[in-house]
Amino acid sequence: MRFRASTALVCLATLVPVSMHAAVPRPVPTERATTRSDMVRIPAGTYRPLYAPPGVTSIHVRAFALDRTPVTRSAFLRFVQANPEWARGSVRSPLADAGYLADWPSAVSAGVAADLERPVTGVSWHAAKAYCRSQGKRLPTIDEWELAAAASETQRNASGDPAFRRRLAALYARRKPGVLRAVGQTSTNLYGVRDLHGVVWEWTSDFNSTVADHSHHAGERVGHAVGRGSTAERHLYCASSAIGATDPTDYPAFARYAVRAGLNARSTVSGVGFRCAAT
Numbered sequence: 001m002r003f004r005a006s007t008a009l010v011c012l013a014t015l016v017p018v019s020m021h022a023a024v025p026r027p028v029p030t031e032r033a034t035t036r037s038d039m040v041r042i043p044a045g046t047y048r049p050l051y052a053p054p055g056v057t058s059i060h061v062r063a064f065a066l067d068r069t070p071v072t073r074s075a076f077l078r079f080v081q082a083n084p085e086w087a088r089g090s091v092r093s094p095l096a097d098a099g100y101l102a103d104w105p106s107a108v109s110a111g112v113a114a115d116l117e118r119p120v121t122g123v124s125w126h127a128a129k130a131y132c133r134s135q136g137k138r139l140p141t142i143d144e145w146e147l148a149a150a151a152s153e154t155q156r157n158a159s160g161d162p163a164f165r166r167r168l169a170a171l172y173a174r175r176k177p178g179v180l181r182a183v184g185q186t187s188t189n190l191y192g193v194r195d196l197h198g199v200v201w202e203w204t205s206d207f208n209s210t211v212a213d214h215s216h217h218a219g220e221r222v223g224h225a226v227g228r229g230s231t232a233e234r235h236l237y238c239a240s241s242a243i244g245a246t247d248p249t250d251y252p253a254f255a256r257y258a259v260r261a262g263l264n265a266r267s268t269v270s271g272v273g274f275r276c277a278a279t
Helices: 005-009 073-082 125-134 142-149 162-174 238-242 251-261
Strands: 022-025 039-042 045-047 056-061 064-067
Touching: 039 142, 045 142, 056 142, 064 142, 073 125, 142 251, 162 251
Parallel strands: 022 056
Antiparallel strands: 039 064, 045 056
């Protein structure tokens, strides 16, 4: 897959601010699950989305549970063993492109012991969704992921802290192709979640809703699928990214949204993994 995130970031200096005001709740999936030892509860809260409809500055997110770390190669191997239709070479073409689990030694091996504790990557959105469903969970929404990711070690919402932003920008800049570190080695945020920024990008259930649909009214799900070459997609690039941007100085947020805009549901990327959520 050709990755286009860098294109979306080259003109961030041209962005101009847009004024927003009210808060709007967004619905979340209705699956129910108790919080397990591998998950933490994220309390209800609000965050400021990068793109929002006119008159909106923040989105209310209901309480949910989130995996402490990204899904590992070991965990995904167990899933493949129990569901051979998701093995490399067996997964149907509409569900994953040719890069699916390409860095695994074979269809039935995720590598040596050290490899098993690294986050699984090279999995499509379809595969990530199927894995979470098999665990009685689901993929987090963008709103949920961003709410959890806004927390530092000491603040529930550090997204406006210049030092926190610089730290995230440095973490993103250090990401390079190659062997990933094992999960759980980055600092733990206030909620007890690790690796939201320092290891891999992560799938969300609505990754293709990266641009706010200004035709939606308050109370509805804000966002729509971005079509290739559509007007909405073009807003992610260069100066046009300022349209609807709540904070054009938030470089880390633009980086995350640019990555999501470069994906489709079949995409398998070496730097994209996932974790699961539960309502």
